Amino acid sequence: MSKIKRLHFKDLNGLRFIAFVPVFLFICSALLINKKSVITVQVYELLKYISINSFDFFFFLSSFLVTSLALREYKYRKSFSLKMFYVRRIFRLIPLLFISFIFAIYFHDKIISFLKLTKIEPNSMRYYLMGIPNFKASILNERFAYTITIWVVFMFLQFYLVWGLILKYLKSKIIYVGFVFMALGLFIRLYYSYTGTPFYYNPLSYGVSIGIGGILAHLVRNKASFSERFKQLKKLQIRIIYIVGVLMTIILYPVLSKNYLQAFVPFINVLFFCFVIMEQTFSKHSVIKLRKIKLLNRLGKITYGLLIYSSIVGTVLVIAFESVDKGIESPMYKLMFIVSTFILSWVLADISYNSIEKLFMRIRRDFKKV
Numbered sequence: 001m002s003k004i005k006r007l008h009f010k011d012l013n014g015l016r017f018i019a020f021v022p023v024f025l026f027i028c029s030a031l032l033i034n035k036k037s038v039i040t041v042q043v044y045e046l047l048k049y050i051s052i053n054s055f056d057f058f059f060f061l062s063s064f065l066v067t068s069l070a071l072r073e074y075k076y077r078k079s080f081s082l083k084m085f086y087v088r089r090i091f092r093l094i095p096l097l098f099i100s101f102i103f104a105i106y107f108h109d110k111i112i113s114f115l116k117l118t119k120i121e122p123n124s125m126r127y128y129l130m131g132i133p134n135f136k137a138s139i140l141n142e143r144f145a146y147t148i149t150i151w152v153v154f155m156f157l158q159f160y161l162v163w164g165l166i167l168k169y170l171k172s173k174i175i176y177v178g179f180v181f182m183a184l185g186l187f188i189r190l191y192y193s194y195t196g197t198p199f200y201y202n203p204l205s206y207g208v209s210i211g212i213g214g215i216l217a218h219l220v221r222n223k224a225s226f227s228e229r230f231k232q233l234k235k236l237q238i239r240i241i242y243i244v245g246v247l248m249t250i251i252l253y254p255v256l257s258k259n260y261l262q263a264f265v266p267f268i269n270v271l272f273f274c275f276v277i278m279e280q281t282f283s284k285h286s287v288i289k290l291r292k293i294k295l296l297n298r299l300g301k302i303t304y305g306l307l308i309y310s311s312i313v314g315t316v317l318v319i320a321f322e323s324v325d326k327g328i329e330s331p332m333y334k335l336m337f338i339v340s341t342f343i344l345s346w347v348l349a350d351i352s353y354n355s356i357e358k359l360f361m362r363i364r365r366d367f368k369k370v
Helices: 012-032 038-077 082-114 147-169 171-195 203-222 224-231 235-255 260-282 294-301 303-323 331-365
Strands: none
Touching: 012 038, 012 147, 012 260, 012 294, 012 303, 012 331, 038 147, 038 171, 038 203, 038 235, 038 260, 082 147, 082 303, 082 331, 147 171, 147 203, 147 303, 171 203, 171 260, 203 224, 203 260, 224 260, 235 260, 294 303, 303 331
């Protein structure tokens, strides 16, 4: 059989880690928040809005990658295996989700009992067994902040369930489906703005990101002229777009947080994400190629583990401070908490990646068509 040409997106690991940083800081702020302190509340709110960009990016990136791989499978195999698609997604997400569940069901309660702290009843496991904790559960106390990451994983499981069906049965309509998701995402966000309720854990609220990701994959796979345009961009043009794009990414959500216009922010930010991926992949005049920064790429490979373990490690550290009646109120203690949480999470994520995730990735390769 002739060798099949592959299109690699080599800079995505670095981008994954960059997108993870606001989420990590948001998790830390959720664990450190003191409602009596105006500053900690303001920092929490700011990081909450900035981290929405990360979720926009992760859904955009997931939609782009799985659609691109599915279109490649169609091109070279003339078919798409929905079963194998689901198996690959399960092998990627479930191992670390299982670790989160073990901590949530067993170790968290044991730690609380051992330290003789006041017990707080967690959310009902019924919602988790139904697969919809992100719709029904709630944060009851900072000790349960790690459940945020569990909800995020469930959001992606829900997304993959639906998007897999679309790739199987609506592949030829992917452009139209993309626009439908964009319209649906806009409607959902407008609805949440109208009702004054948070949209963060509803995967449909990221419809704009999902839709644009699917459309971009179609253009990259089927329109060679589209990719060629990015090869000729000049460094000055690239610098200007990056400066404006980064500023927009940081500013728009916080500034428009109480405004209906917030619902339109994903259109602007995700288009910038499109530019970043295309520029990093195809441009001949990039200011910097993220693939050349080895540390960034290494951290990007373990981003999923960092997401899972940072919330668990942070929770354990908060419980430890609480058990000795030692508050984390001073700026120095807060900085020590953040640094310690990141370093410990890095160690655990690295060990997990090499001992658990790589094993499942090797198994997952057996289910790849191309």
